[in-house]
Amino acid sequence: MSIGVLGAGAWGTALAQMLASDGSPVLLWAREPELVDEINTQRSNRLYLPSATLAPTIRATGEVAEAAACEILLLVTPAQHMGSVLATFPAFPRDLVLCNKGIEAGTGRLMAEVARDAAPASAIAVLSGPTFAHEVAAGLPTAVTLACSGGEAQWERLSAAIARPSFRPYFSDDLVGAETGGAVKNVLAIACGVVDGLGLGQNARAALIARGYAEMQRFGEALGGQRETLSGLCGLGDLVLTCSSTSSRNFSLGKALGEGRSPAELMANRRTVAEGAFTAPVLVERAAELGIRMPIAEAVGRLLTGAPAKEIVQELLARPLRAEGAGE
Numbered sequence: 001m002s003i004g005v006l007g008a009g010a011w012g013t014a015l016a017q018m019l020a021s022d023g024s025p026v027l028l029w030a031r032e033p034e035l036v037d038e039i040n041t042q043r044s045n046r047l048y049l050p051s052a053t054l055a056p057t058i059r060a061t062g063e064v065a066e067a068a069a070c071e072i073l074l075l076v077t078p079a080q081h082m083g084s085v086l087a088t089f090p091a092f093p094r095d096l097v098l099c100n101k102g103i104e105a106g107t108g109r110l111m112a113e114v115a116r117d118a119a120p121a122s123a124i125a126v127l128s129g130p131t132f133a134h135e136v137a138a139g140l141p142t143a144v145t146l147a148c149s150g151g152e153a154q155w156e157r158l159s160a161a162i163a164r165p166s167f168r169p170y171f172s173d174d175l176v177g178a179e180t181g182g183a184v185k186n187v188l189a190i191a192c193g194v195v196d197g198l199g200l201g202q203n204a205r206a207a208l209i210a211r212g213y214a215e216m217q218r219f220g221e222a223l224g225g226q227r228e229t230l231s232g233l234c235g236l237g238d239l240v241l242t243c244s245s246t247s248s249r250n251f252s253l254g255k256a257l258g259e260g261r262s263p264a265e266l267m268a269n270r271r272t273v274a275e276g277a278f279t280a281p282v283l284v285e286r287a288a289e290l291g292i293r294m295p296i297a298e299a300v301g302r303l304l305t306g307a308p309a310k311e312i313v314q315e316l317l318a319r320p321l322r323a324e325g326a327g328e
Contacts, residue, residue, distance in 0.1 A: 001071040001072055001157075001161055002025075002027070002069070002070045002071045002072070003019060003024065003025075003026055003027070003070055003071070003072045003073075003074075003161055004026065004027035004028070004029065004067045004070035004072070004073045004074070005019070005026060005027070005028045005029065005067075005073075005074045005076060006029045006064075006067050006073055006074065006075050006076060006077055006085065007029065007030075007075065007076035007077040007078075007100075008028050008029065008030035008031075008032075008035055008036075008039065008045060008048065008060065009048045009076065009272060009273075010045075010048040010049045010133040010134070010272065011076050011099065011131070011133045012028065012074070012076035012099075013028065013039075013045045013048055013049040013052065013054070013133070013137065014049060014052070014131075014133035014134065014136040014137040015074055015076060015099060015136065016028040016054075016055075016058050017049075017052055017054055017055055017058065017136070017137045018136050018137065018139070018164055018166075018167050019162070019164070020054075020055035020057045020058045021055065021139060021164055021166075022164060023055075023057055024057060025057045025059070026055075026057060026058050026059070027059055027060075027061060027066065027067055027070060028058055028059065028060045028061070029060070029061055029062070029063075029064060029066075029067040030060050030061075030062060031062070032062075033062055035047065035060070036060040036061060036062045037060075039054060039058065039060035040059065040060050043055075043056070043058075048272065049133060049134065049137060051134050051137065051138070052134075052137040052138070064085065064088050064089070065088075065089075065090065068088075068089045068090060068094075069090075070094065071094055071095065072094070072095045072097065072157075072158065072161050072162075073094055073095070073096055073097065074097045074099050074127070075096055075097065075098050075099060075100060075115070076099045076100055077100060078100065078102075078273045078275070079100045079101065079102025079103070079104065079111060079275055079278070079279070080102065080104065080105055080278055082098075082100060082104075082111060082114055082115070082118075083104065083114045083117075083118050086114070086115060086118035086119050087118050089118070089119055091119070091120075091121050092121055093121050093122060093123070094119075094121075094122050094123070095122065095123050095125060095154065095157065095158060096115055096119060096122045096123070096124050096125070097125045097126070097127050097146075097158065097162070098111045098112060098115060098124065098125065098126045098127065098179075099127045099128075100275070101128065101179075101182035101183050101185075101186055101275055102182075102183050102186070102275040102278060102279045103183050103279050103282045103283055103286065104282070105278055105281070105282050106282075108282055108285065108286040108289075110175075110176065110179045110180070110183070110223075111126070111179060112124050112126060112149070112175045112176075112179055123148075123149060123150045123154055124149045124175065125146060125147060125148045125149060125150075125154060125158055125175075126145075126146075126147040126175050126178040126179055126182075126234075127144055127145070127146050127147075127162075127169070128144065128145050128147070128178045128179070128181060128182040128233075128234035128238065129142070129143060129144030129145050129233040129234050129237060129238055130142075130143075130144075130233060130237040130238045130240070130241035130242070131144060131238075131241075132241070132245070132247045132248075134247070136167065139166045140166060141166050141168075142166060142167050142168070143168045143169075143170065143233055143237075144167070144168070144169050144170070144233055144234070145169070145170055145172050145178050145229070145232060145233045145234035146158060146159060146162070146169035146170065146171060146172065147172040147173065147174055147175045147177070147178035147179075147229075147234075148171065148172070148173060148175075149173075149175055151173055152171070155171045159171070170232070170233060172229055172232075172234075174225060174226045174228075174229040176220065176223050176224045176225040177220055177225030177226045177228075177229025177230050177234070177235065178225075178229060178234045179225075180216065180219055180220035180223055180225050180230070180235075181216060181220065181225075181229065181230050181234040181235030181236075181238060181239070182234055182238060183275075183279050183283065184212075184215065184216040184219060184220070184239075184279075184283065184297070185212075185216065185235070185238050185239040185242050185243070186242065186250045186274070186275045186276030186279055187250075187276045187279055187280045187283055187296075187297050187300050188208070188209070188212035188213075188215070188216070188239060188242075188243060188276075188296060188297070188300075189239075189242040189243045189248050189250035189251045189254065189276060190250050190251070190253055190254035190257070190274070190276045190277070190280070190300050190303070190304075191208055191212065191254060191296050191299065191300050192205050192208055192209065192212075192243035192244070192251055192254060193246075193248075193250065193251040193252060193253060193254020193255035193256070193257070193258060194254040194255070194257050194258035194300075194303065194309050194312075194313070195208055195254075195258065195313075196251070196254070196255050196258060197254065197255040197256065197257060197258020197259040197260075197309070198258040198259075198309055198310065198313065200313070205243065205244075208243075208296065209239060209240065209243050211296060212239065212243075212296050213235075213236060213239055215294040215295070215296055215297060216230060216235060216239065217230050217231075217235075218292050218294070219283070219286075219287055219290070219292055219294060220235070222287075222290045222292055223290075249272055249273070249274040249275075250274045250275070250276040250277075252274075253266055253274040253276070253277060254300075254303075257303055257309055258309045260309075262306065263277075263303070263304045263305070263306060264306075276300070277304055280297060280300045280301045280304055281301050281304070283297050283301075284297050284298050284301045295316060295319065296316070299312045299313075299315070299316055
């Protein structure tokens with residue numbers, strides 16, 4: 001089956017490199033003409049994934065229609081732009097594997113909801129888990145959740161096309177759980193970066209991960225996600241990885257905020273997207289609609305509007321004492 005990757009940032013390029021590791025042909029769509037040329041002529045992506053020499057069976061294109069013709073298409077465009085890109089697709093059946101993580105600003109829709117509305121003829125799946133792009137590109141062992149709306153039949157089709165010796169997908173039919181884990185962990189990673197930037201220590205970061213995980217579970221289950229999914233690779237696994245390293249764009253953003261830099265300055269100078277910055281306000285809004293308290297996510301939302309990091313942390317520490325499973 002023909003396979004393509006839509007989006008040639010670090011993660012999209014890494015997925016293309018992984019898929020091509022056994023000699024399979026992979027079509028990689030990039031928006032920038034100069035990047036298309038660089039990938040095809042120099043076998044590199046110096047801007048987004050400089051560590052990788054790209055496989056010869058990767059071919060880049062700037063034509064969305066060409067990529068849309070693939071039978072299996074991995075979508076790695078920024079979450080906030082995915083709907084507009086899908087709106088340009090011709091309407092015919094294909095497998096769309098959503099590899100971006102976020103909630104659409106303005107609508108509160110998860111990415112699978114956006115994809116169903118924009119491409120109703122396609123079968124939707126979600127690929128999510130603890131994945132740093134440079135490690136996947138280097139062929140280091142990686143395990144992910146592959147949640148399939150088409151059940152085991154779609155899983156068998158996709159896993160045969162996507163699995164590689166060092167890239168191991170695990171089946172799920174819980175798209176909501178897979179998506180909420182990936183979206184919420186980006187917001188929590190910003191908070192963990194703030195803790196690091198303020199020099200508050202490992203104890204504080206571990207506590208924040210644990211309390212943040214409780215927020216993730218409450219939100220995911222309220223939307224219909226399964227606790228088992230959120231405790232797996234695409235929830236707890238991804239949370240631990242993203243909250244523990246400056247290789248995470250969201251963690252790096254939070255660390256810079258904790259060190260005193262302004263959100264406006266940081267967002268203006270970033271070449272890559274820290275999805276948690278866009279997800280935080282809509283996550284807080286949707287949680288409020290569901291009657292769910294998410295104090296850490298709320299704190300991140302305030303940080304991104306310019307509230308001082310030290311003040312926000314002090315407010316979190318001053319919250320009333322309560323039983324650990326009390327629900328907020």
